[in-house]
Amino acid sequence: MIRDIFEHHSSRVIAIGRVVLALLFVLWVGIDPQQPVRGGAFGNLLMVGYVAFSCAMLPIAWRDWWLDYRLTLPVFLFDGAVFLTALYCTDGEQTGFLSTYFAFFIFLTLSAALRWNWRTTLTVAVGLGLLYTGMELRLRGDGSWLEAAKVLRRASYLFVISLIVTWFALQRSSPLIGKFILPLAGSGVSPYGAALDYALQATGASGAALAWESSEEPGSTLQLAGSLAGMTRHVPPEALDVFADPTPTLFDRDRRRLLKLEPDRTLSVEKHSDGPQLAALLGLSSGMSFPIEGATGFGQVVLVGIPGLCRDHLNLGKVLAREIAHGLDEEEISSIARETAAVRLRGNIARDLHDSVAQSLAGAGYRLASLRQQLRDGKDVLPEIDSISESLHAEQAHIREIIARLRTDSVNPGARNLGTELDRLANVLGRHWQVSVRHEDNAEPLLVPAWMLFEIQQLMREGIANAVRHGMARAISVRTEKIAGGLSLTITDDGGGFPGAGEGERPKSIAERVEALGGKMAVATLGSGTRIGISLPLGGRP
Numbered sequence: 001m002i003r004d005i006f007e008h009h010s011s012r013v014i015a016i017g018r019v020v021l022a023l024l025f026v027l028w029v030g031i032d033p034q035q036p037v038r039g040g041a042f043g044n045l046l047m048v049g050y051v052a053f054s055c056a057m058l059p060i061a062w063r064d065w066w067l068d069y070r071l072t073l074p075v076f077l078f079d080g081a082v083f084l085t086a087l088y089c090t091d092g093e094q095t096g097f098l099s100t101y102f103a104f105f106i107f108l109t110l111s112a113a114l115r116w117n118w119r120t121t122l123t124v125a126v127g128l129g130l131l132y133t134g135m136e137l138r139l140r141g142d143g144s145w146l147e148a149a150k151v152l153r154r155a156s157y158l159f160v161i162s163l164i165v166t167w168f169a170l171q172r173s174s175p176l177i178g179k180f181i182l183p184l185a186g187s188g189v190s191p192y193g194a195a196l197d198y199a200l201q202a203t204g205a206s207g208a209a210l211a212w213e214s215s216e217e218p219g220s221t222l223q224l225a226g227s228l229a230g231m232t233r234h235v236p237p238e239a240l241d242v243f244a245d246p247t248p249t250l251f252d253r254d255r256r257r258l259l260k261l262e263p264d265r266t267l268s269v270e271k272h273s274d275g276p277q278l279a280a281l282l283g284l285s286s287g288m289s290f291p292i293e294g295a296t297g298f299g300q301v302v303l304v305g306i307p308g309l310c311r312d313h314l315n316l317g318k319v320l321a322r323e324i325a326h327g328l329d330e331e332e333i334s335s336i337a338r339e340t341a342a343v344r345l346r347g348n349i350a351r352d353l354h355d356s357v358a359q360s361l362a363g364a365g366y367r368l369a370s371l372r373q374q375l376r377d378g379k380d381v382l383p384e385i386d387s388i389s390e391s392l393h394a395e396q397a398h399i400r401e402i403i404a405r406l407r408t409d410s411v412n413p414g415a416r417n418l419g420t421e422l423d424r425l426a427n428v429l430g431r432h433w434q435v436s437v438r439h440e441d442n443a444e445p446l447l448v449p450a451w452m453l454f455e456i457q458q459l460m461r462e463g464i465a466n467a468v469r470h471g472m473a474r475a476i477s478v479r480t481e482k483i484a485g486g487l488s489l490t491i492t493d494d495g496g497g498f499p500g501a502g503e504g505e506r507p508k509s510i511a512e513r514v515e516a517l518g519g520k521m522a523v524a525t526l527g528s529g530t531r532i533g534i535s536l537p538l539g540g541r542p
Contacts, residue, residue, distance in 0.1 A: 010114040011068050011310050015061035017107055018079065019054040025100055026051055029090060036089040043089035050082050065250055065310045066257050069267065072115055079108055084131055091139050102158060105132065109162040115311075117265060118166070125162040129155055177202050177316070180323040182331050190232070191331040195324045196225035199303060202320055203313065205287070206305025211235060211278050212328065213242045214297040227305060228282065235281070242300050244277045248290040248317040250309060251275040261314035278302050290317035294325035387431060415447040418456065418480055418487075425457055426478060433468045436475040446482055448538070455517055456480075456489060456536070462510050463491035463532055471495020471530060486519070486537040497525040507532070 026047045029035045036043030057075060061068050083104045091101075105128055112124040133155040137148060180198045183189035196208040207227035211220040220235045220242055250259040251273075258270040274280055276289040278300045287304035301324070306313060371384060419441035430437035448456070460478055467473040473495030480489050506523050510532065514521045519536035 009308050009310055010312050011061040011065075012308065014111050014114065015054070015058045019051070019058060021100075021103060021107060022047070022051045022054045025086065028100070037091065039089040043086075046082065046085060046089065053078070061310075062308060066252060066255070066259065069259055069269070069311055076108070076111060076115075079111070080128065083108060083128075084135060087132065087135055088139070091136070101132065102161070105129075105158050106161060106165055110165050113166045121166045122163075125159065125166060129159045129162070132158065177319055177323070180327040182327050190223065191328055192221065192223035192232070193225060195327060196223060196301075198324065198327075199301060199320050200226050203288075203303055203306050203316065205303040207303070209278060209282055209284075209302045210292075210299060211240055211242050212292070212297055212299035213237075220299070228284075240277055240281055242278075242291075242298050245289060245300060246291050248288070248314045248321070249276055250288050250311070250314065251279055252286045253279060254285050259311065259314070261318065267311060267314070276300065276302065288313050288317055290314075290321045292321050292325045292328070294329040296329050299328075390431070416450055416453040418446045418448050418453060420445075421453055421457070422460065422478065422480060425460060429461065429464050433464065435464075435468055435473065437464060438475075438477045440477065440479045442481050446480065446487065448487070452517075452536075452538075455513065459489060459510055459513060459534060460491065462507065462513075464493075466507055466510075467491070467493035467495050467530065471497065473529065483535065486535055489534040489536065490531065491534075492526075492529060492531045494529040497528075497530050510534075 029044070029047060039046070057071075060071065083101075086104070087101055108128060109121065109125050113121040133151060136151040136154070180195065182191055183194045192210050192212060196210050199205065200208050205226065207229075208225045209228050210223045210225075212223070213220040218237045220237075220240055221232065222235045222240075223232050224230045247263070248261045251257070253275040256272050256274070258273045258275065260268050260270065262268055279287065279289060279302050282302065284302060284304050286309075287302055288306060288309065289300060289302045292299040292301060301317075301321070303317075368388065374384065419439070422439045422441070426437040426439040463478075464476050467476050471493055473493035476491065476493045478489070478491050480487060506521065511521055514534055514536070517536050519534060521535075522533045524531045524533070
């Protein structure tokens with residue numbers, strides 16, 4: 001409860017501190033029979049008047065951010081004048097209020113630090129210190145070095161304490177808020193809605209609106225939350241310019257007033273203004289707006305119903321803008337990464353289906369067509385049917401392996417002997433396509449990761465299918481060997497050659513798979529047949 005009242009409300013803290021200091025000063029002056037030392041009734045009247053003034057400033061700091069800002073400098077000058085006048089009226093040789101002067105001095109320095117930049121704060125601290133020292137020397141100095149040393153000692157303590165307080169105040173000038181955490185993908189919560197909920201929670205606002213324009217397309221996506229909740233809609237660029245209001249702003253459109261936080265962290269006022277464009281579009285009378293500038297887009301946020309809206313919320317808006325921009329950029333980049341992964345996955349599935357299912361069915365179709373002729377010739381086709389059935393069973397097992405790979409998020413562990421696996425596959429493909437397929441490899445075993453074995457097998461399947469279907473090949477050789485930094489796969493056939501080989505015309509599915517693996521491919525037409533040379537890096541991309 002107390003935290004909600006004072007957090008991000010330095011004006012309230014200053015106003016209450018002023019009241020408390022004034023009451024305590026009047027109390028202790030009234031109790032001390034020797035006070036006031038100078039000024040008589042004027043001193044008492046000054047203290048009572050300062051209490052009344054402090055009480056009058058309290059509701060302004062609580063409810064009116066515009067008047068509170070406009071009165072900042074006059075009120076600060078009046079506080080300083082009261083401080084010096086009180087010093088004059090109450091400081092004597094036998095009695096004094098040294099601790100009170102210390103409290104007033106720190107109060108004025110901290111007020112400056114919370115309202116202005118470090119240069120102004122340092123100027124205030126030095127100026128007050130010099131005025132205090134000068135008046136003390138005037139009131140207490142008797143010309144002796146001992147008395148002057150006492151005054152200078154007190155002044156030095158004041159100055160050092162003021163510097164420490166100022167440093168801590170300026171270090172905390174940027175509000176501390178929690179990190180904006182994006183909703184989980186698939187949760188059904190949009191990143192824009194999550195950003196507004198984050199802003200509502202940080203400020204206590206009752207309603208919020210966000211207009212976000214992506215750098216990829218014109219127009220804005222408008223999202224509403226809280227008391228402004230409604231349907232998300234698209235706003236054309238001619239209806240809303242999200243770049244029109246580049247600074248955090250407090251606005252009162254009924255009175256046509258603006259208070260802006262400039263890039264150099266100074267505040268500026270603007271009268272006779274229609275207010276931020278997004279607030280005008282939604283017909284909102286008062287609140288706060290701030291821009292969101294990210295790497296993937298630009299936007300505006302408007303918050304209404306913030307309890308005790310004051311200048312401190314401008315700094316809070318700046319921090320919120322940074323967090324939300326970072327979150328929306330992260331979401332956009334993650335979305336692009338997910339889309340890229342999905343495209344890559346679809347491409348992998350398409351290649352796997354083409355290199356396995358489509359080619360297997362095509363081979364089975366060729367062999368079934370030949371059965372018709374064998375039946376006409378009166379030949380026994382049962383052995384061929386058994387062979388086709390065996391090939392289809394083998395392909396069915398391969399398809400199950402592909403499905404299992406799609407269902408798991410992990411890559412198959414372990415290493416496989418490439419020569420042994422390709423020898424087995426050569427026999428299967430030779431029977432399936434009814435051609436001679438021979439595999440040759442290194443004398444020493446070549447071990448590769450399981451995922452890479454799968455990719456090489458797919459390349460071999462597609463290469464042999466192309467050689468039979470398009471080149472009418474009858475004999476095909478596959479050679480693998482280890483090379484510097486990787487391995488090579490060479491597929492040579494005795495078919496009719498590959499049209500346009502070496503001139504940019506390449507087997508599309510094989511080329512896409514090789515490129516995805518970070519390898520290189522070359523196609524050459526021989527005197528009788530075609531040779532496809534592929535080099536792949538070991539430990540490439542799964």
